Amino acid sequence: xxxxxxxxxxxxxxxxxxxxxxxxxxxxxxxxxxxxxxxxxxxxxxxxxxxxxxxxxxxxxxxxxxxxxxxxxxxxxxxxxxxxxxxxxxxxxxxxxxxxxxxxxxxxxxxxxxxxxxxxxxxxxxxxxxxxxxxxxxxxxxxxxxxxxxxxxxxxxxxxxxxxxxxxxxxxxxxxxxxxxxxxxxxxxxxxxxxxxxxxxxxxxxxxxxxxxxxxxxxxxxxxxxxxxxxxxxxxxxxxxxxxxxxxxxxxxxxxxxxxxxxxxxxxxxxxxxxxxxxxxxxxxxxxxxxxxxxxxxxxxxxxxxxxxxxxxxxxxxxxxxxxxxxxxxxxxxxxxxxxxxxxxxxxxxxxxxxxxxxxxxxxxxxxxxxxxxxxxxxxxxxxxxxxxxxxxxxxxxxxxx
Amino acid sequence: xxxxxxxxxxxxxxxxxxxxxxxxxxxxxxxxxxxxxxxxxxxxxxxxxxxxxxxxxxxxxxxxxxxxxxxxxxxxxxxxxxxxxxxxxxxxxxxxxxxxxxxxxxxxxxxxxxxxxxxxxxxxxxxxxxxxxxxxxxxxxxxxxxxxxxxxxxxxxxxxxxxxxxxxxxxxxxxxxxxxxxxxxxxxxxxxxxxxxxxxxxxxxxxxxxxxxxxxxxxxxxxxxxxxxxxxxxxxxxxxxxxxxxxxxxxxxxxxxxxxxxxxxxxxxxxxxxxxxxxxxxxxxxxxxxxxxxxxxxxxxxxxxxxxxxxxxxxxxxxxxxxxxxxxxxxxxxxxxxxxxxxxxxxxxxxxxxxxxxxxxxxxxxxxxxxxxxxxxxxxxxxxxxxxxxxxxxxxxxxxxx
Numbered sequence: 080x081x082x083x084x085x086x087x088x089x090x091x092x093x094x095x096x097x098x099x100x101x102x103x104x105x106x107x108x109x110x111x112x113x114x115x116x117x118x119x120x121x122x123x124x125x126x127x128x129x130x131x132x133x134x135x136x137x138x139x140x141x142x143x144x145x146x147x148x149x150x151x152x153x154x155x156x157x158x159x160x161x162x163x164x165x166x167x168x169x170x171x172x173x174x175x176x177x178x179x180x181x182x183x184x185x186x187x188x189x190x191x192x193x194x195x196x197x198x199x200x201x202x203x204x205x206x207x208x209x210x211x212x213x214x215x216x217x218x219x220x221x222x223x224x225x226x227x228x229x230x231x232x233x234x235x236x237x238x239x240x241x242x243x244x245x246x247x248x249x250x251x252x253x254x255x256x257x258x259x260x261x262x263x264x265x266x267x268x269x270x271x272x273x274x275x276x277x278x279x280x281x282x283x284x285x286x287x288x289x290x291x292x293x294x295x296x297x298x299x300x301x302x303x304x305x306x307x308x309x310x311x312x313x314x315x316x317x318x319x320x321x322x323x324x325x326x327x328x329x330x331x332x333x334x335x336x337x338x339x340x341x342x343x344x345x346x347x348x349x350x351x352x353x354x355x356x357x358x359x360x361x362x363x364x365x366x367x368x369x370x371x372x373x374x375x376x377x378x379x380x381x382x383x384x385x386x387x388x389x390x391x392x393x394x395x396x397x398x399x400x401x402x403x404x405x406x407x408x409x410x411x412x413x414x415x416x417x418x419x420x421x422x423x424x425x426x427x428x429x430x431x432x433x434x435x436x437x438x439x440x441x442x443x444x445x446x447x448x449x450x451x452x453x454x455x456x457x458x459x460x461x462x463x464x465x466x467x468x469x470x471x472x473x474x475x476x477x478x479x480x481x
Numbered sequence: 482x483x484x485x486x487x488x489x490x491x492x493x494x495x496x497x498x499x500x501x502x503x504x505x506x507x508x509x510x511x512x513x514x515x516x517x518x519x520x521x522x523x524x525x526x527x528x529x530x531x532x533x534x535x536x537x538x539x540x541x542x543x544x545x546x547x548x549x550x551x552x553x554x555x556x557x558x559x560x561x562x563x564x565x566x567x568x569x570x571x572x573x574x575x576x577x578x579x580x581x582x583x584x585x586x587x588x589x590x591x592x593x594x595x596x597x598x599x600x601x602x603x604x605x606x607x608x609x610x611x612x613x614x615x616x617x618x619x620x621x622x623x624x625x626x627x628x629x630x631x632x633x634x635x636x637x638x639x640x641x642x643x644x645x646x647x648x649x650x651x652x653x654x655x656x657x658x659x660x661x662x663x664x665x666x667x668x669x670x671x672x673x674x675x676x677x678x679x680x681x682x683x684x685x686x687x688x689x690x691x692x693x694x695x696x697x698x699x700x701x702x703x704x705x706x707x708x709x710x711x712x713x714x715x716x717x718x719x720x721x722x723x724x725x726x727x728x729x730x731x732x733x734x735x736x737x738x739x740x741x742x743x744x745x746x747x748x749x750x751x752x753x754x755x756x757x758x759x760x761x762x763x764x765x766x767x768x769x770x771x772x773x774x775x776x777x778x779x780x781x782x783x784x785x786x787x788x789x790x791x792x793x794x795x796x797x798x799x800x801x802x803x804x805x806x807x808x809x810x811x812x813x814x815x816x817x818x819x820x821x822x823x824x825x826x827x828x829x830x831x832x833x834x835x836x837x838x839x840x841x842x843x844x845x846x847x848x849x850x851x852x853x854x855x856x857x858x859x860x861x862x863x864x865x866x867x868x869x870x871x872x873x874x875x876x877x878x879x880x881x882x883x
Contacts, residue, residue, distance in 0.1 A: 098624050098767050109623040109803040203621075209768045211621035218620070219605075219613035221511040222500050222788035348774055351753035358772075365500050365785040366611040369775035370760075372750055373768065383767040386624035394803065401511040401796065 081107075081114045081393050084141040086163055087154035088121040088134070091177045091204070094382030095151050096130055099389070106386055110393035117147055120163075138163050142170055149392050151385050152176040157184055168192045168200060173396060175388035177204035177381055183278040183294045186285060187406040199399050201388035206279045207232060209380030210373040211387065212359045216286050217400040223363030225287045229325045229480065232279040234355035234375040235263045235270040236302050236322040240340075241353045244314055249307045262355055272301035273322065273338040280324025280336055283359070287326055288334045289402065290409035297324075298414040300339040309424060309475055312451035316443035318342040318422075319350040323480060333412035341480035342422050348372075349480070415460040420479040423452045429472035436465045449474065483509075483516045483795050486543040488565055489556035490523040490536070493579045493606070496784025497553050498532055501791070508788055512795035519549055522565075544568050551794050553787050554578040559586055570594045570602060575798060577790035579606035579783055585680040585696045588687060589808040601801050603790035608681045609634065611782030612775040613789065614761045618688050619802040625765030627689045631727045631882065634681040636757035636777040637665045637672040638704050638724045642742075643755045646716055651709045664757055674703035675724060675740040682726025682738055685761070689728055690736045691804065692811035699726075700739040700816040707742050711826060711877055714853035718845035720744040720824075721752040725882060735814035743882035744824050750774075751882070817862040822881040825854045831874035838867045851876065 083099065085092050096116050099106055107113045118141050119133045128134075141147055142163075150167045152174050154160040160181050164174045169192060176182060181189075182205045193200040203213050207230070216225065231237050235257060242253045254271070257263035269275045274294075281294035302322050313320050321343050326336045343350040348370050352358040357375025362368050374380035391399045422443070425433045430450045434440065439455040454462070466473050485501065487494050498518050501508055509515045520543050521535045530536075543549055544565075552569045554576050556562040562583050566576045571594060578584060583591075584604045595602040605615045609632070618627065633639050637659060644655045656673070659665035671677045676696075683696035704724050715722050723745050728738045745752040750772050754760040759777025764770050776782035793801045824845070827835045832852045836842065841857040856864070868875050 102624055102626055102767060105626055106624050210771060211617055214621045215613055215617070218793070219616045219789055220785075221792045222504055222508050222785045224504055224507055346753075346755065348750070348753050351748075351750050353748065363785065365504060365781040367776050367779075367782055369612060369773070371771070371773060373771035377769075379767040380769055383622075383624045383765065387621055390623045390803070391620070394800070395797070398796070401792070 081110055081112050081148060082117040082146045083114060083149045083151065083389060084118040084120060084147045085116060085151045085153065086120045086160070087152070088119050088123070088125065089153065090378050091381050091385065092119070092151070092153035094378035095153060095385050098379065098382045098386045106390060110390045112393065114389065114393070138166065142166050147172060149173045149175065149389050151389065152178055153385065154178065155180065157181050161185055164189055165192060168196055168198055171196045171198050173198040173392035174200050175385050175392060176202040177385050178202070179205040179278045179282065183281050186282065187291050187404050190403045194397055197397050199392045199397050201392060201399060203388050204381045204384035206282050207357050207359055207371070208373070208375040208377060209384050210357060210359065210371045210375065211384065212371050213286065215371060216361070217402050220361065220363055220366065221401055223366050225328065225361060225363050227325070227327050227362040228283045228287055228359060229323050229349070230280060230283065230359040231321055231349060231352050231357050232276045232324050232359070232375065233270055233322060234357060235267065237352065237357070238262050238355045240302060240305070240320050240322065243307055243310045244319060247307065250303065250305065271303055273299040276322060276324040276338045280326055280338060284326035284334055284336050284409065285404040286402065287328055288332065288409045289404050290407050291404060292334065292336055292409050296411070298337040302340050304475065305340050305477070306475065308447065308449060309477060312424060312444045312446050313342050313422065315446065316451060317345050319345060320477065321349055321352070327412070327417065329412055333410040335412040335414050335417055337414045339478060341478050343480050416458055418456045418458050420456050420481070421454045421462055422477045422479055423454065423473055424449055424475045425452065425472050426474065432469060432472050436469055453479065483512055483514050483550060484519040484548045485516060485551045485553065485791060486520040486522060486549045487518060487553045487555065488522045488562070489554070490521050490525070490527065491555065492780045493783050493787065494521070494553070494555035496780035497555060497787050500781060500784045500788045508792060512792045514795065516791065516795070540565050540568065544572055549574060551575045551577065551791050553791065554580055555787065556580065557582065559583050563587055566591055567594060570598055570600055573598045573600045575600040575794035576602050577787050577794060578602070578604040579787050580604070581607040581680045581684065585683050588684065589693050589806050592805045596799055599799050601794045601799050603794060603801060605790050606783045606786035608684050609759050609761055609773070610775070610777040610779060611786050612759060612761065612773050612777065613786065614773050615688065617773060618763070619804050622763065622765055622768065623803055625768050627730065627763060627765050629727070629729050629764040630685045630689055630761060631725050631751070632682065632685065632761035633723055633751060633754050633759050634678045634726050634777065635672055635724060636759060637669065639754065639759070640664050640757045642704060642707065642722050642724065645709055645712045646721060649709065652705065652707065673705055675701040678724060678726040678740045682728055682740060686728035686736055686738050686811065687806040688804065689730055690734065690811045691806050692809050693806060694736065694738055694811050698813070702741040704742050706877065707879070708877065710849065710851065711879060714826060714846045714848050715744050715824065717848065718853060719747050721747060722879065723751055723754070729814070729819065731814055735812040737814040737816050737819055739816045741880055743880050745882050818860055820858045820860050822858050822883070823856045823864055824879045824881055825856065825875055826851055826877045827854065827874050828876065834871060834874050838871055855881065
């Protein structure tokens with residue numbers, strides 16, 4: 080019998096219990112032994128809940144029970160979650176987590192502690208919800224040198240951008256709709272300002288590079304500056320706008336990481352990722368491009384990823400992932416040096432100035448007294464310098480992902 | 482040192498050698514030890530080839546060398562490939578294969594032989610080329626009951642359908658172009674008649690069900706009946722036509738498998754899979770939909786998948802896959818019972834007859850004296866019965882995938 084404890088009985092935690100119970104025949108067969116939830120840790124009471132009898136309030140009960148070999152950390156935050164995770168690992172109990180904040184901040188340390196105690200720290204659900212992207216990077220694309228990871232990693236912002244494009248609605252009204260549907264939090268800052276995506280792309284960068292990427296240092300722009308004018312102009316010219324987290328690895332093993340809205344050609348698979356779905360586009364030196372698509376959030380999808388980690392922990396323990404990352408900082412490449420084409424929106428009467436500043440570019444549309452323009456490839460620093468000279472001639476600018 | 486032998490020095494085999502050599506630091510680090518190609522088995526001579534010294538003509542040299550722990554079978558066919566694979570497995574050498582024909586026919590037996598001898602029979606490259614779909618099904622989506630797998634599994638036919646749609650070309654001319662570009666064989670029958678897709682969907686069905694699916698029994702329709710009229714009519718109505726292999730699993734664990742062209746809504750991720758790319762769309766009972774996208778063929782992408790198997794064989798041997806399938810036949814569900822909406826093309830003056838036969842359907846377009854019509858959901862047998870009554874009123878019909 081494989082005895083499991085769940086830390087935190089919120090949305091994902093209750094989903095973990097549900098997946099283990101409802102799919103027990105698959106979960107147990109793939110684990111090589113019967114899997115059972117022995118404890119659920121939460122400060123709250125859940126009177127009448129079918130699993131009420133498993134509820135405990137003191138983590139020590141779990142830590143000191145040698146029968147428990149695997150803990151699922153679905154609490155969130157970097158306080159108690161960090162402490163409890165470390166306690167469990169130090170007792171040789173594997174921990175499977177959905178907590179991206181903790182993984183982004185202390186992942187390397189926790190993986191080291193796990194290794195020292197012959198168990199595993201796994202966190203498939205922390206990036207891309209139900210999409211098995213970490214498992215693909217750490218156990219499938221193992222013959223590859225990965226050179227780029229570009230992802231739609233946040234369902235809230237992707238829903239807003241999709242609805243703005245397809246319904247012609249503006250940002251505020253779409254955000255409100257997302258909140259009504261439960262796709263956006265009351266305080267949507269972490270999503271719409273790109274911080275959630277920054278944490279996830281930093282974890283992907285960690286895995287790609289083998290070294291620590293500080294998510295606070297990821298150059299991050301959210302979607303609040305994207306207007307319905309930009310969406311319309313892009314759409315007419317055959318582009319969708321998507322919030323991407325991008326990590327690029329260069330020949331000298333330096334890595335640049337950024338989060339920003341991008342124009343993506345309609346024919347690119349990332350443009351076809353709609354509403355709350357997520358996708359991660361991975362480029363390897365032999366394989367070329369692959370993409371992994373699915374639900375980036377949601378109770379059961381995220382829980383399914385946590386339980387897949389439980390199965391791996393049961394089967395393979397500390398040898399689950401072929402590669403992780405250490406605590407040394409990654410060699411950071413400057414985002415300002417990266418070259419992109421840029422979309423520029425300007426008033427029609429400023430168009431000549433813009434065109435003069437960016438020779439080789441071309442107009443992609445005219446709409447409501449404004450023009451859309453696409454530059455040739457130019458570095459971020461050169462682009463910003465030219466824009467500052469143009470002053471208020473540039474109403475908005477967005478990079479183009481190709 | 483992990484000593485590897487490569488059976489067959491053709492396109493994929495030479496790619497395997499190239500991936501192991503060029504990415505040796507990644508391949509060796511992930512394998513846990515230095516990986517080296519010791520032998521290349523081929524009947525031919527390769528004078529001047531950089532790896533000429535590794536060439537042997539007699540399989541016994543490899544089989545009897547206890548240093549060789551892993552063999553890559555990239556020969557194709559079910560004759561010598563079957564014999565050599567079995568010989569290697571019986572000596573406890575793991576075999577990593579790109580040979581879909583052999584896997585579809587003898588996979589269960591070869592997995593059993595591998596297990597009996599404490600080694601692994603792995604074949605990631607046999608389906609979806611460089612897309613790690615088998616690894617995802619057997620080691621990532623392990624908390625799921627998979628209920629449907631639908632895949633674009635053949636690059637040749639997807640290239641033809643994409644070019645017909647985007648360039649407005651007809652079938653014969655596009656096939657010729659595909660042949661010129663090296664995307665189609667001189668004899669393209671196995672691709673365009675759907676047999677290649679049938680082999681791949683039968684392997685996916687094997688894994689989903691745990692039992693053997695006879696690829697010759699998969700209901701298979703190729704793309705030769707898809708005309709530029711159908712492509713245009715579908716396009717105008719917001720659909721792309723894609724050749725899909727589909728395996729559905731029902732509550733009683735019976736499975737239906739088919740290969741056929743389908744109309745796919747432009748907003749569906751499968752419709753965005755263009756040219757020679759492949760994608761597999763997987764539905765699980767907890768996770769919902771996920772999709773895996775990448776190059777379905779090509780020397781280095783396919784070789785990368787073979788080498789990922791080499792790494793798994795080196796790390797985990799016989800415990801690599803959590804689930805395989807046995808030699809007992811899967812309980813087959815009838816494709817004729819499956820309900821789909823159908824697209825029907827007819828002459829305008831027969832439209833009333835078609836509409837009368839399929840109440841609740843609607844016209845989706847008119848083009849060149851013909852009409853396109855979409856029925857409500859109907860079983861395959863009922864549809865065929867109605868069509869036979871309509872006689873030559875129905876110029877063509879294609880299922881709709883939703």
